[in-house]
Amino acid sequence: MSDEMILTSVTDRVALITLNRPKALNALNDQLMNELGAALLKFDADDQISCMVITGSEKAFAAGADIGGMANFSFNDVYQGDYITKNWETIRRIRKPVIAAVSGFALGGGCELAMMCDFIIAADNAKFGQPEIKLGILPGAGGTQRLPKAVSKSKAMDMCLTARMMDAQEAERAGLVSRVVPAERLMEEAMGAAKTIAEMSLPIVMMVKESINASYESSLSEGIRFERRMFHAAFATEDQKEGMKAFLEKRPAKFKHQ
Numbered sequence: 447m448s449d450e451m452i453l454t455s456v457t458d459r460v461a462l463i464t465l466n467r468p469k470a471l472n473a474l475n476d477q478l479m480n481e482l483g484a485a486l487l488k489f490d491a492d493d494q495i496s497c498m499v500i501t502g503s504e505k506a507f508a509a510g511a512d513i514g515g516m517a518n519f520s521f522n523d524v525y526q527g528d529y530i531t532k533n534w535e536t537i538r539r540i541r542k543p544v545i546a547a548v549s550g551f552a553l554g555g556g557c558e559l560a561m562m563c564d565f566i567i568a569a570d571n572a573k574f575g576q577p578e579i580k581l582g583i584l585p586g587a588g589g590t591q592r593l594p595k596a597v598s599k600s601k602a603m604d605m606c607l608t609a610r611m612m613d614a615q616e617a618e619r620a621g622l623v624s625r626v627v628p629a630e631r632l633m634e635e636a637m638g639a640a641k642t643i644a645e646m647s648l649p650i651v652m653m654v655k656e657s658i659n660a661s662y663e664s665s666l667s668e669g670i671r672f673e674r675r676m677f678h679a680a681f682a683t684e685d686q687k688e689g690m691k692a693f694l695e696k697r698p699a700k701f702k703h704q
């Protein structure tokens with residue numbers, strides 16, 4: 447299926463969303479973010495889908511918010527109108543896992559979009575950065591909040607204050623990305639990871655995502671309590687019965703996603 451600025455396809459309970467403004471290095475404008483948000487919501491509501499992958503082109507995952515589109519904005523435009531990033535929050539409402547498959551540049555809003563995903567698989571040519579300071583602005587879609595949690599305060603300060611880029615190897619060492627793979631194997635690896643997730647029980651997958659995300663918003667004691675309630679809830683699913691029975695019968699589990 448094709449919107450103007452994204453392409454989508456579905457295989458094996460996995461939805462692939464490709465950002466499709468390659469000439470502008472996938473600069474993120476309102477239309478692209480609206481189409482992305484609508485696709486994510488549609489796949490999240492589809493019980494035939496378990497996992498989503500967002501990717502860009504070989505040269506750029508996304509080189510940031512569209513600079514041309516915001517160059518002449520006033521404070522009133524962006525504050526009262528809540529322009530530029532108001533439609534970026536949709537991805538936070540998605541309850542199924544979303545993987546970012548990053549090749550090339552992931553800069554500014556592109557790095558922030560990758561960090562909004564649940565994990566990042568990077569090609570060995572990936573470059574991450576928050577260069578907004580060179581434009582006389584600062585990150586506006588979570589860069590100053592998610593980056594220090596991902597890579598430490600020191601590296602986040604370094605990247606946001608000097609605008610330097612981090613290559614894929616440094617990003618993996620720092621914990622920003624979960625795996626680095628040769629560029630030509632990026633999609634195979636990302637789709638493979640998504641397919642592996644899609645073979646698990648969907649309600650349990652969603653509980654894992656919700657529990658890990660709870661660790662960002664709560665004290666350790668609250669988080670542990672939340673996890674325990676989710677763990678107890680898992681025993682209400684048919685898939686828990688099937689998963690444990692299959693183990694005891696020494697066969698692969700066949701989950702029904704309920």
Ligand code: CAA
Pocket residue numbers: 469470471473474509510511512513514531551553554555556558577578581584585586587589
């Ligand atoms: N917005 C709009 N257009 C962009 C863009 C962006 N963020 N990034 C690249 N483009 C466009 C370029 O203008 C160029 O268009 P034309 O061919 O029409 O001139 C095209 O994409 C190709 O880019 P370059 O010729 O610059 O390619 P390059 O290989 O020489 O450089 C780059 C690549 C280093 C990524 C460079 O394009 C660049 O620095 N881009 C801007 C990165 C940036 O500052 N991002 C932060 C944006 S602000 C933001 O994201 C705010 C926020 O937190 C929400």
